Amino acid sequence: MKTAPSVAFAALVASTASAHSIFQEVYVNGVDQGHINGIRVPTYDGPITDVTSNDLICNGGINPYQQPVSDVIISVPAGAQVTAEWHHTLAGADPSDSADPIDKSHKGPIMTYLAKIPNATQTTVTGLQWFKIYEDGLTVSTQQWAVDRLIANKGKVTFTIPSCIEPGQYLMRHELIALHAAESYPGAQFYMECAQLQITGGGSTSPPTVSFPGAYKGSDPGITINIYQNLTSYTIPGPSVFTC
Numbered sequence: 619m620k621t622a623p624s625v626a627f628a629a630l631v632a633s634t635a636s637a638h639s640i641f642q643e644v645y646v647n648g649v650d651q652g653h654i655n656g657i658r659v660p661t662y663d664g665p666i667t668d669v670t671s672n673d674l675i676c677n678g679g680i681n682p683y684q685q686p687v688s689d690v691i692i693s694v695p696a697g698a699q700v701t702a703e704w705h706h707t708l709a710g711a712d713p714s715d716s717a718d719p720i721d722k723s724h725k726g727p728i729m730t731y732l733a734k735i736p737n738a739t740q741t742t743v744t745g746l747q748w749f750k751i752y753e754d755g756l757t758v759s760t761q762q763w764a765v766d767r768l769i770a771n772k773g774k775v776t777f778t779i780p781s782c783i784e785p786g787q788y789l790m791r792h793e794l795i796a797l798h799a800a801e802s803y804p805g806a807q808f809y810m811e812c813a814q815l816q817i818t819g820g821g822s823t824s825p826p827t828v829s830f831p832g833a834y835k836g837s838d839p840g841i842t843i844n845i846y847q848n849l850t851s852y853t854i855p856g857p858s859v860f861t862c
């Protein structure tokens with residue numbers, strides 16, 4: 619039987635209105651850094667939908683941070699493999715929750731950015747210069763999204779810290795965009811948290827950077843999109859991934 623798309627769409631949005639997610643744990647070369655250690659986590663798992671908001675930088679704001687905000691700075695050798703782990707709520711993994719790590723309706727891309735910062739625990743996050751180190755979008759041949767892979771991997775996403783960047787303190791902005799309601803803007807749901815890193819080793823390369831807010835527009839083809847069709851391409855928002 620055929621259901622009118624608008625009815626199916628409305629039902630989907632209603633049934634998944636609170637099935638959100640929080641990036642809440644970091645692993646460095648496979649070593650667990652501890653639950654919510656070194657990450658600015660909000661208590662509420664809801665999205666940011668305004669690409670011009672300062673809340674798009676490191677969340678917080680309309681989703682207030684869990685207090686006290688972690689003062690841990692995670693040490694990461696340049697070139698290391700970092701794993702980010704997401705769960706539906708701050709309580710962590712819950713195998714009995716069908717929306718953990720995130721509801722399967724929340725299809726979309728996953729990205730990681732870094733920005734140098736004088737002090738990784740400082741409150742101010744405006745004015746930083748960001749570069750993208752990882753992105754995963756849509757596999758067209760299977761119509762599998764990065765979020766489908768995240769769910770299959772029980773909330774974990776692994777990527778590499780570039781080996782040539784300068785040592786120092788950084789924020790790592792790890793982001794998931796859910797596109798289930800993205801047919802018009804605002805509609806896409808931006809989920810992100812920032813981890814506090816001390817990158818060691820490395821080199822002296824300064825990648826080209828973008829600003830948040832600023833890097834995304836509501837009209838970006840990867841932000842305003844109807845995903846309820848067989849897509850022949852998907853353009854991940856933001857700059858291209860920096861490689862050494």
Ligand SMILES: *[C@@H]1O[C@H](CO)[C@@H](O)[C@H](O)[C@H]1NC(C)=O
Nearest residue numbers: 689736737738739740741742
């Ligand atoms: C870094 O920022 C935190 C939070 O504002 C502050 O407590 C700490 O003293 C700062 N560290 C340095 C070295 O300035």
Ligand SMILES: *[C@@H]1O[C@H](CO)[C@@H](O)[C@H](O)[C@H]1NC(C)=O
Nearest residue numbers: 760761844845846847848849
């Ligand atoms: C996408 O294509 C597959 C295989 O041709 C088809 O079964 C499916 O119904 C299509 N989905 C949509 C949303 O058009």
Ligand SMILES: [Cu+2]
Nearest residue numbers: 635636637638
């Ligand atoms: Cu949600």
